Amino acid sequence: MPDPAVPQPHSEPGYAVAEEGLVILEGPGALAVTMTADAASRTGQSLLDAAVAARSQRSDATP
Template sequence: MNGHGLEPHRQGGTASAESGIVLLEGPGGVAVALTPDAAEATARSLDAAALEARGQRPIQSPSIRI
């Protein structure tokens, strides 16, 4: 995802459960409601992407934000 012009957030999101739904609140006002299955799939995907990103060279542009 190069060239999207957004600065990556340095704060993580917070997850909670309410009435059988997983609520994910992230930085910048991001909010997502997920089923438990979708939350587990998202957690696996985020974990895999974070592991992969740690092995990559950082983008040099200061104007990259996700």
């Protein structure tokens, strides 16, 4: 049984919207973050880069 104190990964995506010149990211687990457009762009690229790396680390990844 997983330890309830240890956060588990979510399979549901977050969603971003633009409001009044800011980007609001909402997601699972009550995630809510407001960022400038520049911070959102850098966060988005970082997430894409990390997703590529994570897929290559999976034990079932094809060479």
